């Protein structure tokens with residue numbers, strides 16, 4: 001590998017690490033045609049994680065970290081004193097193929113600073129994906145970060161070649177975006193999301209391929225005063241209004257020579273984690289934003305316990321529930337029971353009356369679920385009588401000895 005390419009790679013892979021919005025788990029299974037290369041798997045490619053939980057198995061790079069814009073929270077902003085570099089289309093294509101063949105990666109996540117114009121930048125990114133697919137038969141995963149304000153035609157071209165498209169909303173409140181990224185245009189970001197949503201829905205109806213893994217976005221949390229409740233309200237409206245597959249949350253971390261408008265301390269990673277848990281409750285467990293935030297205080301989630309347990313502890317009158325008769329929706333609200341465990345319980349109870357041992361076989365979360373469940377052999381005390389329930393359920397786990 002040429003030295004210059006190595007240097008560019010070092011700069012542009014490092015610059016991309018602040019973007020959390022990558023995962024390929026939405027990809028449909030696909031194998032390359034004869035003479036082509038690559039594949040996607042339904043389980044996604046997120047097999048490796050950095051210590052703070054970020055997926056690293058995509059080649060995750062920027063096309064360039066030059067940028068016309070000056071967003072305060074971004075290391076690549078125009079006024080930032082960082083080393084700059086830029087890949088050509090062919091260089092990204094070659095790197096992706098070389099890394100894929102060496103089994104280092106299973107796909108490409110390509111983002112970019114805005115150079116020359118949104119259209120020019122979007123065209124370069126689209127050409128990377130098109131060249132990989134058309135000239136090299138690459139069937140691996142490709143996620144392109146769409147540039148807001150790029151022409152609809154270019155976004156539509158990008159969707160023909162990429163598995164996933166995303167455009168970052170960046171901050172949950174339009175007012176904060178205006179303050180911290182005045183050159184960005186919140187309505188333009190949402191218009192791009194709306195356009196991608198329409199094209200994806202149309203293609204699905206017409207059984208054509210257009211960004212088959214859908215679209216996602218990223219929000220930075222902790223760079224402004226926005227509460228978790230407001231963040232989740234924005235997420236809920238993005239899921240319902242634009243059919244997003246995922247909203248990624250990225251805890252704000254200070255950047256060198258940061259603007260005074262930003263906090264000096266990083267946001268706790270646990271906040272990011274609680275938001276992901278809450279997001280899951282929104283999408284798969286039938287919770288509303290109001291219910292989730294009622295489990296915390298002043299619009300913020302409880303950092304010490306997960307949002308489902310926080311809700312259950314504040315709604316003790318709804319428990320315990322009978323495993324053998326309760327509606328699926330109510331079982332989904334039992335702390336410790338995941339949706340797969342609930343489905344297994346619902347299927348199993350058609351044939352038998354479930355006892356506590358059966359629940360232990362169907363769910364790994366029985367310890368947490370126990371006080372909230374009734375079975376023929378288990379009738380817990382009324383939860384309102386247990387003042388110490390929170391402490392009992394949140395007792396820190398102990399590492400077992402490897403050698404008895």
Ligand code: SF4
Nearest residue numbers: 067069071074077113
């Ligand atoms: S447009 Fe993107 S790359 Fe440019 S400064 Fe803003 S966030 Fe950073």
